[in-house]
Amino acid sequence: MELVTPSIGLVFWTTLCFGILLFLLGKFAWKPILASISEREKSIESALSLAEAAKEEMARLTNENEQLLKQARAERDQILKEAKQIKDNIINEAKESAQTEGSKIIERARIEIDNQKAIAMADVKNQVATLSLEIAEKVLRKQFEDQQKQDALIADLLKDVKLK
């Protein structure tokens, strides 16, 4: 029975001491401790959410970069393609113009050649005529060096004339 009978003295001192302990710890220990714990938790929470946001931002940026890169690549391909087309066009045009120019030159050359040929032919003809005349003259001269022959010829000619 002794054990389960609370003694008034101990009840008194426990009440007093527990009250003081509760007040002192509550004011000077629990309040600051709990406040700084919850503050730290909040800061951890905000740091975590910040990290999460940074991660999202990072993902977004990476995505954007990828997109940009893709776009740039497509643009580059486009440019290259266009350049190739332009090059081909230029080459084709050059080829064409070269061809027409060449044919023009050839045509002109042909005309020139024809002209020259005609001139040469005419020249040759003149020369041939001159030469022929000279030759004929020389032949005639040879023929008529001899007086008899001249006389014979004249006689011959005159004969023809008599007949008429």
Place this chain on the structure above:
Amino acid sequence: MTSGTILNSKLFRIFFICAFFLTAGLFPKVTFAAENGPDTSKTKFDAKAMILEHISDSHSWPVAFPFVKEKFLPLPVILYTEKGLEVFSSDKIQEEGSVYAGKLHSYKLEANHVKVVDASGKVDEEASKKVWDISITRNVISLFLSIVILLIVFFKVSSSYRTREGKAPKGLQSFLEPLILFVRDDIAIPNMGHKYGRFMPLLLTIFFFILINNLMGMIPFFPGGYNLTGNIAVTATLSAVILLVVNLNGNKHYWKHIFVPNPWWLFFIMIPVEVVGIISKPVALTIRLFANITAGHILILSLISLIFILNTIWVSPVSVVFVVFMDAIELLVAFLQAYLFTLLSALFIGMAIEEHH
């Protein structure tokens, strides 16, 4: 240093610490046993008296040192009588049968209680009943001691929260923070919801107060070795605090639940049941803590007593093994009972402040 020597020195240290605690644990009991039965061949060792003396309060503090006869630290006796306060040292009445003539009455110690003695030297029961004994007993000293420890520890922790603001906890702070968080996250919040903040100081104080006293009670020598949380006056006071807090904070749903039963015509059964419930909850708290801690002390002391009952040193290994085992269990119980008391307090408060939607 090779690993072998490290291991050896570690083993040695562990052995030394175990040996120290075990032997130190035995000293008060050994010396007390020796005092109780100075001549074991003639007088029988009275285990019951020894155990009861150890788990109950006293007006002096037995302090044992190795190889020295047990000493008693005298403690102040404070008596509140209808004529005024009476203060004197307990060594005036410590000796068996000695009577101290105070200013107002003469006093004598009988079965650890201060009694008023009349002129003829007989105990005056009528006058004794009117005297309120508020002495600084062994348990009151240990109460002071535990409070000083708690204040020092938590002021230190609190200051380290201030100086290490925003940093990770360190040292004592990192040891106690999980316990504080445990009380908050596993006891207060699940039982009291978002209004837990107001009751946190109370719950934390109760938790650490019970825990430190449970643990100090396990230290077998001075300044531990007392049985504060195994004293019904202390547990009853703590429960009374909970009773007050619960009923002062009870909202209208709480009182409606008690006084307006559903269906209403059951009021003649339900109201008495609920009113008994108000009282029985703290009574259960009182008994649970008291019985658990006292039972642990009784078990350990009984196992030690086995050596003296059987009066042979050869039984001591068995006793020591069992006592170490019991100490381990008591360590668990120390935490468990602090947890349980706090948990149930939080539960009762939570039930009283719960909002019904």
